[in-house]
Amino acid sequence: MGNLFQKNILRFFTLFGLQILIFNNIPIFGYSLPYVYVLFFIMLPFDIHKTFLLILGFILGILIDFSTNSPGVHASATLAIAFLRPYILAKMAPRQGYDLNSQPMLAYYGFRWFFQYALIIVSIHHTILFFNLSFSFDESLFLIIRAIINIFFTMLLIVLSQYLVYKK
Amino acid sequence: MRNLLIFIVKQHVILLFLLLQIVCISLIVSFNEPQKTHFISSSNAIFARMFSVNQAIGQYFNLATINEQLAEENSRLLKNQIFSRIDTSRIEQTINDTITNVHYEYMVARVINNSIHRTHNYLTLNKGKKHGILPNMAVISSSGIVGVVTNVSEHFSTVMSVLHAQYKVSAKFKNSNYFGSIYWNGNDYRIASLAEIPFHVKFNTGDTLVTNEFSNIYPPNIMIGTIESFNKTDFDNFYSIKVNLSTEFKNLEFVYVVKNLYKEEREQLEALQK
Known part of the structure; x- marks a missing residue:
């Protein structure tokens, strides 16, 4: 358990660092940035306490916000996924339930499960994030296209990470 | 109270989520310029x-x-x-006559004394009681209004000029008929002020102001001046407007004293209301 805690702390800082140092600086097609820090929320342990999860969501979001100079924009989106994650996991539980020794990773539950789970989380996060960035429905179509492109790249990186880094 | 505490403890995840979300949204709205303007403009649009x-x-x-x-x-x-007329050529003349009775008579007079640099300015005219001039008659010039007769002697009369700090005259916009009152604030003899024009009235600099018949003194549509400039003040609901007076008070020589033939009739009628 101690090991898992340390791993998650390490992941928190690694992803935060990667996000603000690398991914925030490589816009794809000029305007979409992959938000890989969402992976942190995806890979938190199954049995993490809901309150603690919310606080983590707020802290990581606000840290990203301060580094991109957009207070509240990311925090609002990360809070939403931190709040919804337990419900999503409960809905997607396999018949025999989650094995508490496992983690929500592709290596444990297979590509299909992991992809669906990650896509739901990333989509919710990006929808709220892109709405927060413009704060209006004036250019909804443009916004949706941007969000979809962004979801695609974020998902690509998250799935790749499962094959390259987070092996069993 | 106890129930409230139980509720808070039970629902603390949702409550914490909502609380932090409110914090986020207020951060977004207060620290991000485009979002802030969108927030304000969309709430304005709703209203x-x-x-x-x-x-x-x-x-x-x-x-x-x-x-x-x-x-x-x-x-x-x-x-x-x-098509709703019958041709009655014979009596048309008389009908026309009754339609246009003389309402205002004009007597020409010469200005023999004039002042413009005091705060209470008067003119003296070379016509008096003998020529039919009475107090409260309007005085106009060929270019605009001049004032109102105050005192009359046998051969002379004095006129309270528009350039008198206590003189007010009702004015209206020639194009829109909105009315306000003109008064002089005692500084420049070419500039007067127009009061009581509310913010919804649309006008431009250069718009013409003319007299109306509210005062029962001036004939209608006599030129007063044009709008020089205007601005909104914070402390009341009316524009503050500067008016360029059309009358050149500095070189007035001949003026017309206006006699309203129906003045008594209207005054008597209006006195019934009081």
Whole structure:
């Protein structure tokens, strides 16, 4: 358990660092940035306490916000996924339930499960994030296209990470 | 109280989520310029919509009055149509005469004393009681209004000029008929002020102001001046407007004293209301 805690702390800082140092600086097609820090929320342990999860969501979001100079924009989106994650996991539980020794990773539950789970989380996060960035429905179509492109790249990186880094 | 505490403990995840989300949204709205403007403008749009709906409803309820006015106007216009007339050439002349009785008589007078640099300025004219001049008659020049007769002697009369700090005259916009009152604030003899014009009235610099008949002194549509400049003040609901007076007080020589032939009749009628 101690090991898992340390791993998650390490992941928190690694992803935060990667996000603000690398991914925030490589816009794809000029305007979409992959938000890989969402992976942190995806890979938190199954049995993490809901309150603690919310606080983590707020802290990581606000840290990203301060580094991109957009207070509240990311925090609002990360809070939403931190709040919804337990419900999503409960809905997607396999018949025999989650094995508490496992983690929500592709290596444990297979590509299909992991992809669906990650896509739901990333989509919710990006929808709220892109709405927060413009704060209006004036250019909804443009916004949706941007969000979809962004979801695609974020998902690509998250799935790749499962094959390259987070092996069993 | 105990139930409230139980509720808070039980639902603390949702409550914490909502609380932090509110913090986030207030951060977004207060620290991000584009989002802030969107937030303000969309709430403005909602209110504007509410007001326009409100106005539309008001218009609907006014339809009855508007219909009545239109019907009245129609009947009046119909009466003037050529097909609703009988050709009575013989008596047309007399009809025309009764329609246009003389309302105002004009007497020419010469300015023999004039001042413009005091705060209470008066003129003296070379006509008096003997020539039919009475107090409260209007004085105009060929270019605009001058003032009102205050005192009359046998051969002379004094005129309180528009350039008198206590003098007020009702004025209206020539193009829109909105009225306000003109007064002089005691500085420049070419500039007067126009008060009581509310913010919804639309006008431009250069618009013409003319007299109306409210005072029962001046004939209508006598030139007063043009709008020089205007601005909104924070502390009341009216524009503060500077008016360029059309009368050149500095070189006045001949003026007209206006006699309103129906003045008594109107005064008597209006006195009944008081």
